[in-house]
Amino acid sequence: MDHDHEFVIIGAGIVGAATALELIRRRPKARIRVIEKESSPASHQSGHNSGVVHAGVYYEPGSLKARFCRAGVEATRAFCREHAVPYRTTGKLIVATTPAERNRLDALLERCRANDLEPRLLDGPAIRSLEPEVTGLAAILVQESAITDYPAITRAMLEEFRRRGGEARLGTEVTGIEERSDGVRLSLGGRSLETGRLIVCGGLQADRLARLQGLDIPFRTVPFRGEYFRLRPERSNLVAHLVYPMPDPSLPFLGVHLTPQIDGSITVGPNAVQGWKREGYEKYSFSLPDTAEMLRYPGWWKLAGRNLGAGIREGWNSAWKRGYLKQVRKYCPGLELEDLLPHPAGVRAQAVDHDGRMIHDFLLERSPRTLHVGNAPSPAATSAIPISRHICSVALEDSDRGQA
Numbered sequence: 537m538d539h540d541h542e543f544v545i546i547g548a549g550i551v552g553a554a555t556a557l558e559l560i561r562r563r564p565k566a567r568i569r570v571i572e573k574e575s576s577p578a579s580h581q582s583g584h585n586s587g588v589v590h591a592g593v594y595y596e597p598g599s600l601k602a603r604f605c606r607a608g609v610e611a612t613r614a615f616c617r618e619h620a621v622p623y624r625t626t627g628k629l630i631v632a633t634t635p636a637e638r639n640r641l642d643a644l645l646e647r648c649r650a651n652d653l654e655p656r657l658l659d660g661p662a663i664r665s666l667e668p669e670v671t672g673l674a675a676i677l678v679q680e681s682a683i684t685d686y687p688a689i690t691r692a693m694l695e696e697f698r699r700r701g702g703e704a705r706l707g708t709e710v711t712g713i714e715e716r717s718d719g720v721r722l723s724l725g726g727r728s729l730e731t732g733r734l735i736v737c738g739g740l741q742a743d744r745l746a747r748l749q750g751l752d753i754p755f756r757t758v759p760f761r762g763e764y765f766r767l768r769p770e771r772s773n774l775v776a777h778l779v780y781p782m783p784d785p786s787l788p789f790l791g792v793h794l795t796p797q798i799d800g801s802i803t804v805g806p807n808a809v810q811g812w813k814r815e816g817y818e819k820y821s822f823s824l825p826d827t828a829e830m831l832r833y834p835g836w837w838k839l840a841g842r843n844l845g846a847g848i849r850e851g852w853n854s855a856w857k858r859g860y861l862k863q864v865r866k867y868c869p870g871l872e873l874e875d876l877l878p879h880p881a882g883v884r885a886q887a888v889d890h891d892g893r894m895i896h897d898f899l900l901e902r903s904p905r906t907l908h909v910g911n912a913p914s915p916a917a918t919s920a921i922p923i924s925r926h927i928c929s930v931a932l933e934d935s936d937r938g939q940a
């Protein structure tokens with residue numbers, strides 16, 4: 537096969553953009569192209585998130601997630617400095633408001649230490665003196681947490697990739713992937729393109745792109761909406777730190793939190809409710825094909841059965857603004873309904889295995905000439921640079937080993 541390119545990367549979210557830049561740094565003479573179906577980068581998860589640079593509090597010590605997150609803080613800060621992207625270290629409070637949460641706080645404190653952080657434990661008065669609007673029995677203060685502008689980072693990565701000779705083709709959807717012994721043929725609507733190797737960073741479409749190629753993958757991508765509010769401008773000095781509740785052990789998400797944004801506003805959220813459309817951001821977005829595909833997957837039924845209570849609770853709080861507010865008032869009692877203004881939602885791509893278990897760690901699927909990012913859940917925006925280094929090492933090792 538005569539290749540148009542040595543490498544093609546599908547997806548110009550932050551993971552695809554970071555991977556393209558890392559690859560061209562390592563192989564400056566290679567012909568490398570990024571293909572993105574939307575007309576601008578970071579149109580999906582990378583542009584609809586909380587904007588938090590996570591310090592690595594929660595993750596299983598030694599997991600890829602924990603390692604990449606720790607390395608990601610430093611790498612993101614350095615990238616922002618170099619490319620004049622705003623980055624602000626705010627610190628983060630994780631607040632326990634009930635005796636049961638207070639008991640769990642100690643285990644979280646240990647987890648922070650196991651992840652090489654140096655957290656401080658605060659009692660109620662210490663919380664108040666740091667954040668007068670926040671109340672709790674105790675809290676963990678993590679100094680390293682920060683905020684940034686992930687769409688700006690993604691754009692800066694693509695700009696540098698192009699400056700180094702890479703090609704990025706936006707507004708082009710990959711509709712077919714055919715792997716052969718001597719290369720990979722991609723269908724782009726009516727046209728086709730040949731590449732030596734393919735890296736797929738497809739976010740919410742990760743499972744579909746793998747199956748388009750005929751890979752037998754052990755998961756499906758399930759969409760979880762994350763709905764936000766924005767505080768009215770008069771309340772934008774409410775808190776200076778990121779303020780999180782103690783995570784609910786029955787949910788894999790972090791709980792509705794107060795997040796100062798890089799533009800000076802504060803968001804409240806996100807919650808975690810079942811999505812019925814993978815790329816649907818409007819309230820009550822629904823796609824028949826997306827929903828039918830999900831309902832045909834036995835893993836989804838097992839997941840739904842196991843999390844029915846939490847699912848109903850989150851759904852109720854999504855539909856009922858007062859219920860949503862109640863979650864925040866546990867640690868910030870001064871907030872009122874009229875403080876919450878509308879703000880766009882995000883949709884998380886969550887890989888779920890055939891037994892209905894959410895896959896929490898970063899996951900790669902490989903074939904001789906392709907590498908698919910199967911799961912890149914939060915904090916993959918924080919970790920995008922270390923993830924990209926890992927992806928490039930694996931892809932180039934495969935290539936050098938003569939699988940090419």
Ligand SMILES: Cc1cc2nc3c(=O)[nH]c(=O)nc-3n(C[C@H](O)[C@H](O)[C@H](O)COP(=O)(O)OP(=O)(O)OC[C@H]3O[C@@H](n4cnc5c(N)ncnc54)[C@H](O)[C@@H]3O)c2cc1C
Pocket residue numbers: 546547548549550551552571572573574577578579580581582583584585586587588589590708709710711737738739740741745761762763806881882883884885912913914915916917918919
């Ligand atoms: C509500 C929410 C809050 C979050 N908060 C944080 C946070 O504060 N901090 C943090 O670190 N992480 C956070 N995350 C997680 C983080 O945003 C994601 O893990 C990260 O953005 C994933 O990046 P990605 O490049 O893999 O996916 P995406 O950004 O979704 O990019 C995938 C790209 O692939 C493209 N694509 C798909 N199919 C095709 C095709 N057939 N042809 C061409 N292109 C295609 C899509 O159009 C898309 O642009 C959050 C996520 C959500 C949803």
